[in-house]
Amino acid sequence: MAALTAGVRRLVAVERLRRSAFFGDHFPARRISDRRALRYLAVRTCTGLLTSVVVGLLGFGAVLAGLLVAGLARGTLGWWELLTQVLLGSVLLFLDVQGLFSLEALDSRLARECFGPSERELLQQRIDELATSRAAMVLAVDTERRRIERDLHDGVQQRLVALAMLLGRARRAGRTPEQADALLEQAHKESREVLAELREVAWRVYPTALDSLGLQEALAGVSERCGIPIRMDFTLATTLPASVETAAYFVVSESVTNAAKHSSATEILVSVRQHGPVLVVRVEDNGVGGADPTGSGLTGLRGRVGALDGRLHVHSPSGGPTIITAELPCA
Numbered sequence: 001m002a003a004l005t006a007g008v009r010r011l012v013a014v015e016r017l018r019r020s021a022f023f024g025d026h027f028p029a030r031r032i033s034d035r036r037a038l039r040y041l042a043v044r045t046c047t048g049l050l051t052s053v054v055v056g057l058l059g060f061g062a063v064l065a066g067l068l069v070a071g072l073a074r075g076t077l078g079w080w081e082l083l084t085q086v087l088l089g090s091v092l093l094f095l096d097v098q099g100l101f102s103l104e105a106l107d108s109r110l111a112r113e114c115f116g117p118s119e120r121e122l123l124q125q126r127i128d129e130l131a132t133s134r135a136a137m138v139l140a141v142d143t144e145r146r147r148i149e150r151d152l153h154d155g156v157q158q159r160l161v162a163l164a165m166l167l168g169r170a171r172r173a174g175r176t177p178e179q180a181d182a183l184l185e186q187a188h189k190e191s192r193e194v195l196a197e198l199r200e201v202a203w204r205v206y207p208t209a210l211d212s213l214g215l216q217e218a219l220a221g222v223s224e225r226c227g228i229p230i231r232m233d234f235t236l237a238t239t240l241p242a243s244v245e246t247a248a249y250f251v252v253s254e255s256v257t258n259a260a261k262h263s264s265a266t267e268i269l270v271s272v273r274q275h276g277p278v279l280v281v282r283v284e285d286n287g288v289g290g291a292d293p294t295g296s297g298l299t300g301l302r303g304r305v306g307a308l309d310g311r312l313h314v315h316s317p318s319g320g321p322t323i324i325t326a327e328l329p330c331a
Contacts, residue, residue: 011041019111032114040114047103047110054099061092132306159194163187207249215245219270222253226268228260228285233271240279244328247304248272248281251312251326254297255283263287263322274330281326289320301326 068085166187209218216234223230240248252270259265265287273280291298293314305312305326316322 009037011037015040015044015111016115019108019115036114040110043110044107047106051100051103054096054103057092058096058100061089061096065089129306134307155197159190159197163190163194166190207253210242210245210249215240215248215272218245218249219252219272222249222256223270226256226260228256228265228268230256230268230270233269233273235273236279237274238330240274240330243308244279244330247308247310247328248279248326250304251281251301251324252283254301255324258291258297259283259285259287259322262291263289263320265320265322277330279328279330281328283324285320285322287320287322288318289316289322290318291316291322291324298324 207218263285265285269284271282302312310328313325
């Protein structure tokens with residue numbers, strides 16, 4: 001029994017090499033159960049015998065075609081007999097070719113079921129991916145809400161309190177016009193800064209320019225608000241779905257914000273290009289590197305991109321550069 005099992009495993013290894021060498025199949029390296037290997041070899045033996053029969057019929061048809069050509073050359077065949085032989089040979093050739101294609105498809109399916117993940121495993125893997133991306137999106141939304149609340153509480157709210165205090169001091173300084181004018185000027189300046197910060201928070205929630213002007217203009221707004229020079233390479237041939245544009249915008253916005261805050265970069269390169277059905281968004285800065293892929297910002301981006309069946313790659317060695325690449329399916 002041990003010798004039979006060892007022989008089965010060797011034959012299965014040979015089959016795996018055959019599929020890789022002649023058909024370019026690359027299956028995951030995993031152990032296959034003996035029962036599964038025996039079932040594969042039994043079915044593979046039957047398909048091999050059928051393939052031999054089909055190839056034999058194809059060889060027999062080739063011999064008949066040679067005899068037909070020889071008889072035609074000698075002039076011993078009539079037109080009616082020639083037409084009959086050509087029709088029968090064409091039907092036989094069609095059946096042989098169809099049989100070979102069907103057997104090859106069956107062989108590929110058997111190899112996938114034996115060496116690769118089964119349909120049930122693929123379905124379970126897809127379910128796990130969807131569950132993970134959903135959990136990541138929920139976490140990203142919660143994280144974004146906390147950040148908005150923190151920005152409003154620590155930023156806008158504090159500035160509004162300061163503005164109210166300045167206006168109160170200006171009212172109490174009514175008998176000294178110079179002091180009142182100075183306080184009002186300071187309050188006016190503070191109000192402009194409050195509006196600018198509130199506008200910044202609103203842009204982080206959702207940029208209205210995406211709906212009115214499109215992705216390119218929205219990214220131009222990111223460049224204008226960033227304190228680091230940004231070189232933009234924007235090339236799109238078709239209109240993108242709204243969900244893809246939104247994800248691409250937030251990938252660029254979050255990456256640029258992180259670079260401006262933490263990387264000490266002096267230049268940022270943003271590339272937005274479409275390669276077939278995939279939109280590739282690439283943000284590179286010349287900073288010190290060391291970005292943490294598990295940080296809240298990048299984790300939120302990974303969840304947002306994963307919800308669209310996309311991929312996010314972060315390459316940030318110590319010393320830089322930091323390269324963040326998002327691949328977003330457009331279909």
